[in-house]
Amino acid sequence: xxxxxxxxxxxxxxxxxxxxxxxxxxxxxxxxxxxxxxxxxxxxxxxxxxxxxxxxxxxxxxxxxxxxxxxxxxxxxxxxxxxxxxxxxxxxxxxxxxxxxxxxxxxxxxxxxxxxxxxxxxxxx
Numbered sequence: 001x002x003x004x005x006x007x008x009x010x011x012x013x014x015x016x017x018x019x020x021x022x023x024x025x026x027x028x029x030x031x032x033x034x035x036x037x038x039x040x041x042x043x044x045x046x047x048x049x050x051x052x053x054x055x056x057x058x059x060x061x062x063x064x065x066x067x068x069x070x071x072x073x074x075x076x077x078x079x080x081x082x083x084x085x086x087x088x089x090x091x092x093x094x095x096x097x098x099x100x101x102x103x104x105x106x107x108x109x110x111x112x113x114x115x116x117x118x119x120x121x122x123x124x125x
Contacts, residue, residue, distance in 0.1 A: 001025070001026055002024070002025065002026040002027065002098065002114045003024070003025040003026065004022055004023070004024050004096045004097070004098060004114060004115065004116035005022070005023045005024075005025075005116055005117070006020060006021065006022050006094065006095065006096050006116040006117065006118060006119040007020070007021050007023070007119060008020040008021050008119060009093075009094060009119030009120045009121045010120075010121070010122070011122045011123075011124065012086055012121075012122070012123055012124070013123070013124050014086060014087055014088055014123055014124065014125050015085060015086065016086050016123070017082070017083060017084045017085075017086065018083045018086065018121060019080055019081070019082050019083070020036070020080065020081040020083065020094055020096075020119060020121075021078055021079075021080055022034070022036075022078060022079040022080070022081075022096030022116060023076070023077065023078050024077045024078065024079070024098070025077075028074065028077055029072055029074070029077050029078070029079055029098070030053065030055065030072065030074040030077075031053055031101060031102060032053055032098050032099055032100065032101055032102070032103065033050060033051070033052055033053055033098070033099030033100050033103035033104065033105060033106050033111070033112075034050065034051050034070075034072065034079045034096070034097070034098060034099065035047065035048075035049065035050040035051075035070075035096070035097045035098075035099060035106060035107075035111075035112055036048040036049045036050075036070060036079075036081045036094060036095070036096055036097070037094070037095045037097060037109065037112075038090075038092035038093065038094045038095065038121075039092055039093050039095070039118075040091060040092040040093075043092075045095070045109060046061065047061050047107045047108070047109075048060070048061050048064055048068065048081070048094070049061070049064065049068055049069075049070040049081060050070065050099070050105040050106055050107060051070045051071070051072060051079070051105065052103065052104050052105050053100075053101070053102045053103055053104075054102075055072060055074075057104065057105050058070050058105065059105040059107065061107075063089075064083075064090075067083065067084050067085045067086075068081060068082065068083050068084070069081070069082040069084075070082075079096060081094065083121070086121075086123045087123060088123045088124065088125045089123075090121060090123050091121060091122050091123050092120075092121060093118040093119065093120050093121075094118060094119050094120075094121055095115055095116055095117075095118045096115070096116040097109075097112035097114060097115045097116070098112060098113065098114040098115075099111050099112045099113070
């Protein structure tokens with residue numbers, strides 16, 4: 001049974017930082033492509049960041065490049081999203097997702113088959 005549980009969301013002022021965590025149960029996150037997506041009210045879910053199974057490759061949406069960093073702690077079976085220089089347009093529910101076994105980075109929703117319940121991030125101006 002695979003379970004992904006996100007935490008770390010909250011309310012922050014523009015320019016501030018948050019670190020989201022995604023704790024996984026079941027198989028090790030180090031064996032899978034992992035990703036973060038977000039969904040703002042009235043909008044479709046969109047790709048934010050991904051990390052390959054090896055951990056050697058990361059990829060980001062242009063809108064967050066240079067501000068967000070995806071990483072993982074294999075010992076804790078947890079994936080993180082460090083978010084700096086937050087903007088009001090980053091406000092959304094953020095979801096962690098698990099992709100292919102020993103996969104490369106993936107940016108498409110359909111490449112991921114397990115999802116967390118999401119954590120709300122609100123950035124005030």
